[in-house]
Amino acid sequence: MKKLIIPILFLLILPCSFGFKQDFTKPVQLDWETHFKGQADARSPFYALTAMTWKYSYESTVYRNRVAIKLKNEVTIDKNRSWVKWDKIKDPNxxxxxxxxxxxxxNIQYILLSEAERVLKNRNYSVKNYKAQxxxxxxEISNYFDTMQRNYDDETEHGSNHKMQARWDEIIRDKMEESRAATLANSK
Known part of the structure; x- marks a missing residue:
């Protein structure tokens, strides 16, 4: 049986800029027509690219030697930079x-979003250097999830290793449930 290799590239951009809202109840559900409007890179060995951006910003208040932050945190899919090579994936399966x-x-980015919300909001920061902290x-959060994204592609062979894809599906599902539960517990 011939093995089909479906190369895919994931692009993650992590600027520290302003984000304004995020629905923490579930990740965006992709569909080809809505989220992949960019021009495919003919030189790329991959069949698709999903470009996403994590943005965060915060307002800080210092009171009695304590820093409180109000976090704004979001992940967006850049539809104009996300693309698919339609000629390479004609089979519906x-x-x-x-x-x-x-x-x-x-879904991994959704976990990043939830973890960033939990970790960044629930720390005690030094008044002198909270911005650096x-x-x-x-x-650190960004690097951790960037590594997770690369491992996901490497271990699943960009989705063509179905056994590893199923394993990662389970890992991602479990992490999403953990992150969702932690976020809900911290919001009480």
Whole structure:
């Protein structure tokens, strides 16, 4: 039996800029027509690219040597930079499998969003250097999830290793449930 390799590239951009709202109840559900409007890179060995951006900002208040922050945190999908090579995925089963894999990337970003919300809000920051502390924490979170995204692609062979894809589906589902529960517990 010939193995079909579906190369996919995931692009993550992590600027520290302003984000304004996020629905923490569930991740965005991808569909080809809505989220992949960019021009495909003919030189890329991958069949799809999902471009996402994590944005965060905060307002800080210092009171009695304590820093409280009001966090604004969001993940967006850049539809104009996300693309798919339609000529490479004509089979409906291949399309569905590829979209499922790409949804895994979005779900990992949802976990990042939830974890950033939990970690950044629930720290005691030093009045003298809270900006540096927040920036460092955000970079650590970003690096952790960037590594997770690369491992997801490497271990699933960009979605073509169905056994590993099923394993990662379970890992992602469990992490989403943990993050959702932690976020709800912290909001009480």
């Amino acid at each position: 291949v399309r569905a499998s590829l979209l499922h894999h790409e949804q895994g990337h979005v 927040i920036s460092q924490l955000a970079n």
